[in-house]
Amino acid sequence: DAGVTQSPTHLIKTRGQQVTLRCSPxxxxxxxxxxQQALGQGPQFIFQYYEEEERQRGNFPxxxxxxxxxxxxxxxxVNALLLGDSALYLCASRSGSPYGYTFGSGTRLTVV
Amino acid sequence: xxxLNQSPQSMFIQEGEDVSMNCTSSSIFNTWLWYxxxxxxxxxxxIALYKAGELTSNGRxxxxxxxTRKDSFLNISAxxxxxxxxxxxxxxxxxxxxxxxxxxxxTKLSVKP
Numbered sequence: 001d002a003g004v005t006q007s008p009t010h011l012i013k014t015r016g017q018q019v020t021l022r023c024s025p026x027x028x029x030x031x032x033x034x035x036q037q038a039l040g041q042g043p044q045f046i047f048q049y050y051e052e053e054e055r056q057r058g059n060f061p062x063x064x065x066x067x068x069x070x071x072x073x074x075x076x077x078v079n080a081l082l083l084g085d086s087a088l089y090l091c092a093s094r095s096g097s098p099y100g101y102t103f104g105s106g107t108r109l110t111v112v
Numbered sequence: 113x114x115x116l117n118q119s120p121q122s123m124f125i126q127e128g129e130d131v132s133m134n135c136t137s138s139s140i141f142n143t144w145l146w147y148x149x150x151x152x153x154x155x156x157x158x159i160a161l162y163k164a165g166e167l168t169s170n171g172r173x174x175x176x177x178x179x180t181r182k183d184s185f186l187n188i189s190a191x192x193x194x195x196x197x198x199x200x201x202x203x204x205x206x207x208x209x210x211x212x213x214x215x216x217x218x219t220k221l222s223v224k225p
Contacts, residue, residue, distance in 0.1 A: 004154070033212060042115055042200050042215030043155070056212055090154050092213075099143060099162075099204070101213065103154030 002027065004104035006091050012110045013081050021076040021107045025093030029102070031055075032074040034066060035090040037106070043090055049074055078109075086111045114139075118201055118216030124224040125191045133219040134185040135201030143204040144177050144184040145213065150197045158199075159186070196221050 005024045013019050025032050031050045035043035045058035049068035063079045072093075078085055088106040117136045125131055135144070143162055147155035159170050161177035161184060168175055174187045188195055198220050202213040 035213075040217070042118075042202075042217050043213070044115075045212040045214070048212055058212065092154075099145065099157075099160045101157065103156070105152065105154050 004091055004093050004102050006104040006107050010108045014112055015081055017081050018079045021089050023074045023091030025072050026102045029093035029095040030072050031094050032068060033092045034076045037088040037090055081111045083111050114214050116201055116216035118219055120219055122220040124222050126224045129191050131188040131191055135216050136183045137203055140181040141203030141205055145202040146175050146186045147200045148197050155200055196223055
């Protein structure tokens, strides 16, 4: 049983560009959350998707947007990249119980 | 964004030693969670605590949910080399279909040289 899979694993982008990160939730999970983890910090909540709608959002600008597809997979889009967007982006999925979050290994984004 | 206060930031362990770390918050949570993150991986859930005052064990790990609901601690007994990694506490308030995790900055466990 595959867990949460994220792609790509690593990505280098230039300031001002746009990026799309992808997440496939664990089988049976229908809720997907995205987190940003800067170096030496804990993960910070970006937003959560359930039933293809954004249900909750953290303190991130509108440059961060997302989508959830009917098969529960999700995308995170970041526009107008800044150097400060360099981080590990983690996807977490769950179903039903809020305690059963499973995290993916993340996408390491470097903005140069 | 909000982060919980986790201490110590780092510590060195020798095999066989007991380890303690704690987490405090200015806000109340109705759930506390402890995760471990290895290099290149996402966080993995170690222990979940659902009730104030609750003490829960998972093998050599023991965690407690503070009575004020604003703190939690994690103990690791008789540490082994594979305990090395970064430990995060996380608070959660769940309601309806929502509920997002608020993380601490982490405690990094390393092996004593």
